[in-house]
Amino acid sequence: MSQTMNPGMSRMQKLARNPVMIATFLALSLAGCASKKGLPDNASELGLGANGAAPGSSQDFTVNVGDRIFFDTDSSSIRADAQATLDRQAQWLAQYPQYPITIEGHADERGTREYNLALGARRAEATRQYLASRGVAANRMRTISYGKEKPVAVCDDISCWSQNRRAVTVLGGGVSQ
Amino acid sequence: MKRNLLKILTLLAAFIAASCGPAWALVEININKGNVQPLPIAITDFVSGDAMGANISQVIAADLKRSGLFAPVDKKAFIEKISNPDQPPRFEDWRVINAQALVTGRVVKESDGRLRAEFRLWDTFAGQQMIGQQFFTQPENWRRVAHIIADAIYEKITGEQGYFDTRIVFVSESGPKTDRKRELAIMDQDGANVHALTNTNDIVLTPRFSPNSQEITYMSFEGGQPRVYLLQLETGQREVVGNFPGMTFAPRFSPDGQRVIMSLQEGGNSNIYTMDLRSRTTTRLTATQAIDTSPSYSPDGRRIVFESDRGGRQQLYVMNADGSGQTRISFGDGSYSTPVWSPRGDLIAFTKQSGGKFSIGVMKPDGSGERILTTSFHNEGPTWAPNGRVIMFFRQNAGAAGPQLYSIDLSGYNEQLVPTPSFASDPAWSPLLD
Numbered sequence: 001m002s003q004t005m006n007p008g009m010s011r012m013q014k015l016a017r018n019p020v021m022i023a024t025f026l027a028l029s030l031a032g033c034a035s036k037k038g039l040p041d042n043a044s045e046l047g048l049g050a051n052g053a054a055p056g057s058s059q060d061f062t063v064n065v066g067d068r069i070f071f072d073t074d075s076s077s078i079r080a081d082a083q084a085t086l087d088r089q090a091q092w093l094a095q096y097p098q099y100p101i102t103i104e105g106h107a108d109e110r111g112t113r114e115y116n117l118a119l120g121a122r123r124a125e126a127t128r129q130y131l132a133s134r135g136v137a138a139n140r141m142r143t144i145s146y147g148k149e150k151p152v153a154v155c156d157d158i159s160c161w162s163q164n165r166r167a168v169t170v171l172g173g174g175v176s177q
Numbered sequence: 178m179k180r181n182l183l184k185i186l187t188l189l190a191a192f193i194a195a196s197c198g199p200a201w202a203l204v205e206i207n208i209n210k211g212n213v214q215p216l217p218i219a220i221t222d223f224v225s226g227d228a229m230g231a232n233i234s235q236v237i238a239a240d241l242k243r244s245g246l247f248a249p250v251d252k253k254a255f256i257e258k259i260s261n262p263d264q265p266p267r268f269e270d271w272r273v274i275n276a277q278a279l280v281t282g283r284v285v286k287e288s289d290g291r292l293r294a295e296f297r298l299w300d301t302f303a304g305q306q307m308i309g310q311q312f313f314t315q316p317e318n319w320r321r322v323a324h325i326i327a328d329a330i331y332e333k334i335t336g337e338q339g340y341f342d343t344r345i346v347f348v349s350e351s352g353p354k355t356d357r358k359r360e361l362a363i364m365d366q367d368g369a370n371v372h373a374l375t376n377t378n379d380i381v382l383t384p385r386f387s388p389n390s391q392e393i394t395y396m397s398f399e400g401g402q403p404r405v406y407l408l409q410l411e412t413g414q415r416e417v418v419g420n421f422p423g424m425t426f427a428p429r430f431s432p433d434g435q436r437v438i439m440s441l442q443e444g445g446n447s448n449i450y451t452m453d454l455r456s457r458t459t460t461r462l463t464a465t466q467a468i469d470t471s472p473s474y475s476p477d478g479r480r481i482v483f484e485s486d487r488g489g490r491q492q493l494y495v496m497n498a499d500g501s502g503q504t505r506i507s508f509g510d511g512s513y514s515t516p517v518w519s520p521r522g523d524l525i526a527f528t529k530q531s532g533g534k535f536s537i538g539v540m541k542p543d544g545s546g547e548r549i550l551t552t553s554f555h556n557e558g559p560t561w562a563p564n565g566r567v568i569m570f571f572r573q574n575a576g577a578a579g580p581q582l583y584s585i586d587l588s589g590y591n592e593q594l595v596p597t598p599s600f601a602s603d604p605a606w607s608p609l610l611d
Binding site for chain 2: 074076109110111112113114115117118119121122125126144145146149150151152154156
């Protein structure tokens with residue numbers, strides 16, 4: 001196991017205070033090793049992951065960690081699948097502390113405009129509180145609600161509405177696509 | 178917007194001699210009966226030296242027809258050609274084509290450049306003039322003169338105030354749903370004279386008129402901060418309403434124009450505040466761990482209707498203007514939102530979501546007498562004509578690329594598409610213009 005502990009000891013000592021984080025860090029490292037077997041040489045030399053995302057990049061965050069969680073209709077409860085995503089986000093954000101984040105709350109189109117603005121804010125706030133409970137510093141996080149004004153999926157059935165009921169964690173305070 | 182340019186004089190006196198009839202006109206419409214039979218009315222081209230006469234009568238006819246209460250008679254059926262509107266018409270020529278009312282008029286360009294428009298409304302069966310009026314205006318305001326004449330006709334025959342000389346402010350939408358461009362726009366109530374009020378890439382939402390129609394309050398995401406703004410129509414000047422830590426949204430003016438009422442988001446909750454526009458002091462009216470939003474004053478300013486999900490789902494509540502006495506008024510199946518108090522004070526219009534459909538409905542301020550006016554895949558955001566008889570809203574049909582504006586009579590009849598050059602949402606009806 002010792003060869004996986006590439007980071008300096010001081011960092012490991014910090015991490016050691018949080019057993020959950022250590023376990024996850026090791027798991028991520030092992031997964032990385034395993035996936036490297038099938039990589040082309042050039043990607044390997046560049047130090048990129050399986051999907052070409054540089055560790056610590058926003059692409060790494062979006063693709064490998066997952067930048068968004070989904071909600072049930074008219075709900076702001078963090079579902080179990082969303083908790084797993086937010087746990088990964090918190091770990092990644094602990095690893096890359098240089099990023100401030102903006103949490104965008106969104107609603108589907110099956111509601112009225114003003115209520116959905118408030119519902120998006122409620123979802124963003126629930127997400128912010130969850131990340132805070134997993135150690136993300138409050139001063140790194142801001143929230144914004146877009147209500148139903150920025151759907152990502154535009155069909156008129158539940159397959160799209162369920163994708164639009166979301167909270168998106170955006171690195172650096174930008175705007176998600 | 179162009180109020181200062183507009184100089185309209187109503188000269189009733191000039192025609193009083195001709196309108197000597199008693200108050201018992203035969204021609205009248207009882208609009209409280211629901212699905213009324215539209216009144217056949219002949220609207221002749223106003224006598225003029227150019228196309229203006231025909232243009233004005235066309236706008237009058239279109240207004241009256243769209244109200245659902247009038248059926249303009251086809252001009253091809255006309256027997257008498259009106260060449261001198263100062264002479265009484267041959268009433269029998271109009272009775273025989275079943276025109277119960279007749280409109281005649283004249284448009285003249287005065288030597289000072291102004292337009293003089295005069296009209297008379299005749300009761301063909303009683304054989305008498307019902308009204309005669311004369312207006313002066315700048316030629317570019319000819320459509321307003323036509324709307325004012327249509328209002329006078331509507332008022333005389335229905336006994337209700339007209340609503341044609343009004344404007345609509347709305348959100349003009351273009352581009353794909355995932356990257357919508359939104360602009361605030363203003364137009365006449367019949368869809369003419371569309372002007373953009375903003376041109377930015379920011380999301381702009383929910384514009385509403387001030388009581389004097391000179392200001393708009395709306396919400397904008399300008400600078401990445403969703404907040405309530407004021408816009409002066411005459412100057413284009415904009416300002417933020419208050420400086421709050423959270424998102425402000427769902428703004429409306431108080432009936433006296435002195436305050437804006439809106440929601441302030443605080444964490445996961447949203448509560449209702451007012452801001453006095455002169456003193457800039459804010460007052461908190463609700464304090465729940467819930468979403469309280471879409472506040473709307475009663476016309477006397479003493480009460481406020483709003484929506485809240487404090488009971489689990491969106492429902493309508495009424496409270497006193499100071500926030501006291503918060504009482505739930507909606508109890509039907511489904512959720513209720515976007516309440517708007519009628520300018521007459523007698524009803525509250527709302528959006529109702531039930532069974533996967535969205536309806537526009539009305540209920541009395543105590544919650545009784547709920548009536549659904551129209552239901553579809555998605556109807557939202559009612560706004561009242563100033564006479565409290567007609568409601569406009571926006572509709573997004575399933576599979577449609579964007580929303581459009583519709584109007585419907587309070588009776589639930591006469592649903593009409595309101596034409597807009599692009600997709601449109603969030604309509605707000607102005608008061609009658611000055």
